[in-house]
Amino acid sequence: MALVNASFVVLDAVEPEKLAVFYTELLDGEQTDISLDQVEIRGADGTRLAFRRDAGAIPPSWPRAENNQQVHLDFLVEDLDEAERRIIGLGGRALETKDMPGPYEERVYADPAGHSFTLRPVPSTTSE
Incomplete structure (x- = not known):
């Protein structure tokens, strides 16, 4: 039996309820669970996230170095274009992604509170 079990990735936000709605819809x-200062969600695939109230939360300003991304989430998607439309419709925004390193096509977005996250295509299961 594990001594410690991983539970949630927690993102700080001025309005955690609104951020929880964004990710609940996206996933x-x-x-x-909802308490005075934290909202917890579980995505359809079992992904667990929590959003904690922090009245002084300052959105990360990635890719600027003076206030880096701090943490980001990666999500695998079947269709990058469809996922992008959904993100924008939910209040997210695309971030500058040209010259991003990496072996996959990927796109970077910010949620309504400014936390960055990356979409990557689901890896191919066919062998070449």
């Missing part, structure tokens, strides 16, 4: 999930 086709459900809110699993």
